[in-house]
Amino acid sequence: MRTMQIKNILIATSFVVLLLGCTAHGDHTGREYAPNMYHSVAYEPLSQITDETAGRWVNSLDNGPTRGEYFNSNKYNPYRMNMREPAPHTVKRNQFGWLPYRSKKVAKDSIDFITTGMKNPLDSTAAVVAAGQVLYQSNCLHCHGVKGMGDGKVSDKFAGVANLKGDSYLGISEAHIFHVITYGAGLMGSHGSQVSPEDRWKIAKYVKVLQKQK
Amino acid sequence: MPKPKKRFEIMTSKCRFVHLRIKGGTLTHMMKRLFSGIFTCVSTFLLCLLLSYSVQAQELPTDAAAITAGEALFNANCKTCHRVKTKLIGPALAGVETRVPSLGWIVNWVHNPAKVIGSGDDYANKIYAEYQKSQMTAFTSFKDEQILSIIAYVKAEAAKPDAAPVTAAAGGTGSGSSEPSAYLDAILVGMIIILILLVVILILIVSALRKFLDTKELSEEDKEIVNSPITFSSVTRSPGFIFLVIFIVSTVTFKSVIDGLYSIGVQKNYQPKQPIAFSHKIHAGQYEIECKYCHTGAAKGKQANIPSTNICMNCHSQIKAGTNTGEGEIAKIYAAVGFDPATSTYTGKTKPVEWVRIHNLPDLAYFNHSQHVNVAGVICQTCHGPIQEMDVVKQYNLLTMGWCIDCHRKTDVNTKGNAYYDKLVEIHNKKSFKVEENGGLECAKCHY
16 A cells, blocks of 8 residues: 555656656757657758758658658758758849849949949839838948937947948938948948848938938 | 258248258348248248138147037047047047148148049058058048047047946846846745744744643643644644645646646747857847848748858957957857958858757748738747847747737737738728738648
8 A cells, every 4th residue: 555655656756757857948949749740851941950860769751760750951952951052153133123233342432433323223202211211220220320320339349330421421322322231331241141132222212311311 | 950942842830930041152042042931931921811710720729619529520420430549441540640741731631632642742642552542531521620620639539548448337237137036035035034933923822821731730631632742753644744745745746747748849948059159138139239130031031040150240340359258259150251350351261050940830830920020010029038138049938829829819910001901901990900800810821
């Protein structure tokens, strides 16, 4: 009778301890219910499991006794990644059929020369300026500041942020702004990979509006 | 000894005080020189009268008003490329007033650097060559006295001793979240003190009662009960104690079992160590960098994306030491992107950084970031929690189906400025309607 009781208590506590191990914390992901559903068989972007035997214990695939179901890695790609860069010498067109901006990075004093004649393809509508403002806030504000005075929070640490309302910047064209966002200038880095050409033109529109504000 | 020839070239007001030193020569020669000396002085004096404004300004203003004005101008126009004491894109400006040929030279240079370089000026060409032939922007609209006030500011600033590094500035910010727990601690301590007091009072009552009973005549049985000592076994065998222990153990067990069962398949509080100790608290919190600046996919596609290292380099090309970890962690970015911080050049040897994925929906559920971020206008913190306060990111919410559904039931559809919803708004009598009413609970919206 007494041993039975102790046995029952032991079983109950071990059950609790086991269950406590299910909770995710720190480096431990926690237990999964029906793990096959969490692990994609198809290549999953931003994920990579290079261990071929991972998930062998729940394997429902017909891929041999040594392979697991969690394996998710493309061995033909560089670094066995699932994502890969576009094929070389291919270009992306956007929904309006625009080709990428093809000018090269040039010295600061040549920007005006090479952007001469370039026009912002977008109209100066309130919607474009409003969209430009949203994009400015997420991409430019932390350095150039709310009013464009070069006083964003990052400028405390990153020296050399341009004051967009400074004398030398008031006269720059929208194409100049477009070029600088694409390739950077001075200490500013290239933002061509983050901001699409269409968004760059929208930001340029907004910056010109911002420069006229007091 | 200055050569007399020089005199004719110095066209400043100080010319008047240059002594005419003449060595030998004929009287006519002497007269000629004397006249030309007088002519120089007179012409300079006339120039002074004519351009009294600008020539007065050739001396650096020292009043506080001019220095303040100079500071404002410096911050608005020069700070992009120049600092007072450190070299940036352009040279450090401290001591510039003594370095350059003359104050007039600075005025000309700021107005039109190209012209000064083109004129064959030695100093201008030396600077131009030193800075890889990148020419300073011309500031044509500046008045002379504005330029001199900037120089006055630079001189005043250069004279100041170096400020002591501010170390404690970032320290005092983390107290906000600990306040409620401190409050709870106070309550807990208070309750423990009350309990101890209660126990003391009870002991006192028991001893008082015992003394009272001792004075009375009691039967043998009663005496035994009164005088029976309280031993460990008498306590553990009392039915009250057994009930209490069983009750506590079973309650805790029941709670743990239920919590444990509910946590299966839920990765809330998963907080793995990442290969680079990137702190969202510093980037998104302290420096207020928008999430979408780095997570470029959030507004555009299904995945929010892990930023590529070139985005890190937009700032870390210059910021080479971190706030928390110094140079060690940033060096990992440089190794991945192939950047030599000593020379600020790229080596071309790149390798990917293997981040640990935290938020992971099961394959059976479809989720699209852009629909939530761009169309619904949901801010990142709604699902990801206070990321801007996390040094190490953890999964803040459950990410279970019940959690999704709950939000779809409570949240109004963001119909503002979205023509797609115009007719729906009309059908709903121009009132807001919930995501639930727009098919937000349909199985096939997320499971297909």
